[in-house]
Amino acid sequence: MGTVMLGTEVAKAMKERLIQRAEAMKEKGVMPKLAILRVGARPDDLSYERGAKKRMELTGMASQVVELPEDVSQKKLEETLEALNRDTSVHGILVFRPLPGHLDEEPLKQMIDPVKDVDCMSPVNMAKVFAGDDSGYAPCTAEAVMEMLDHYGIDPEGKKVTVVGRSMVVGKPLAMLLLKRHATVTTCHTRTADLAGTCRQAQILVAAAGKAKMVTADMTGEGAVVLDVGINVDEEGNLCGDVDFEAVEPKASFISPVPRGVGSVTTSVLAGHVLRAAESISGVK
Numbered sequence: 592m593g594t595v596m597l598g599t600e601v602a603k604a605m606k607e608r609l610i611q612r613a614e615a616m617k618e619k620g621v622m623p624k625l626a627i628l629r630v631g632a633r634p635d636d637l638s639y640e641r642g643a644k645k646r647m648e649l650t651g652m653a654s655q656v657v658e659l660p661e662d663v664s665q666k667k668l669e670e671t672l673e674a675l676n677r678d679t680s681v682h683g684i685l686v687f688r689p690l691p692g693h694l695d696e697e698p699l700k701q702m703i704d705p706v707k708d709v710d711c712m713s714p715v716n717m718a719k720v721f722a723g724d725d726s727g728y729a730p731c732t733a734e735a736v737m738e739m740l741d742h743y744g745i746d747p748e749g750k751k752v753t754v755v756g757r758s759m760v761v762g763k764p765l766a767m768l769l770l771k772r773h774a775t776v777t778t779c780h781t782r783t784a785d786l787a788g789t790c791r792q793a794q795i796l797v798a799a800a801g802k803a804k805m806v807t808a809d810m811t812g813e814g815a816v817v818l819d820v821g822i823n824v825d826e827e828g829n830l831c832g833d834v835d836f837e838a839v840e841p842k843a844s845f846i847s848p849v850p851r852g853v854g855s856v857t858t859s860v861l862a863g864h865v866l867r868a869a870e871s872i873s874g875v876k
């Protein structure tokens with residue numbers, strides 16, 4: 592029987608500190624503000640958007656959603672991002688990804704102001720994550736996994752950690768955050784020869800592949816800590832993770848659910864990044 596790692600509990604613990612910091616900024620005349628740039632209406636984007644707006648509101652900060660149609664032109668998208676870069680009332684910018692297929696993410700990555708880049712889209716921030724320099728912003732979801740481990744007193748130092756997935760939003764940067772904390776990290780992906788065996792070896796197993804219920808009981812070692820980063824939407828429109836929770840839970844020592852797991856911490860990490868951006872842009876703290 593595994594202890595269920597509730598992201599909602601972790602978020603609750605982070606909330607007071609965020610409120611205090613936001614309050615201090617507001618007393619100095621700065622209202623920290625997040626701008627979300629969304630193209631189209633993917634269900635996972637909308638889920639994140641709901642969570643992020645709620646978290647900003649609960650911690651006393653502002654948010655604004657800029658919505659562009661699914662078929663928006665590259666030019667219009669770039670102009671919109673430029674305008675947010677220049678807007679002095681905006682401290683953090685989050686561009687939902689992946690973008691629709693006809694759009695090119697590359698110029699946006701180069702363009703976003705690294706200081707406002709609260710979800711690590713810019714190569715400047717990504718390079719910092721890889722260098723172990725925490726003066727930039729790591730992707731919020733990758734950092735949320737670390738917050739979950741810390742909250743539940745699980746130290747990755749010296750442990751065998753397997754990360755399933757190598758995306759630039761979670762898998763790859765998370766491997767770097769874990770390495771910084773002295774874990775022995777294995778990254779698995781679609782071409783990994785013995786995926787089940789590699790996962791079974793892990794003391795901490797992180798599922799970030801984006802494939803519903805792909806982590807099964809036979810892939811989980813006895814007593815493993817299992818973190819589910821997957822945000823999938825099933826046929827009925829319900830959120831579900833990358834882990835088959837029912838089957839894996841009896842073998843795990845700790846396991847995070849979806850929803851109310853890592854995703855609910857992601858928005859708290861995001862709110863913290865917006866605060867840090869507001870502090871550095873306005874020069875007050």
Ligand SMILES: Nc1nc(=O)c2c([nH]1)NC[C@@H]1CN(c3ccc(C(=O)N[C@@H](CCC(=O)O)C(=O)O)cc3)C=[N+]21
Nearest residue numbers: 635636638639641642686687688822850851854855857
């Ligand atoms: N640049 C970028 N970075 C991302 O990290 C990113 C993205 N684009 N595009 C969309 C996906 C999806 N995603 C979620 C994060 C938190 C919740 C979340 O807070 N979920 C709540 C439920 C919220 C609700 O549905 O009301 C929960 O799990 O309990 C959901 C989805 C981040 N993504």
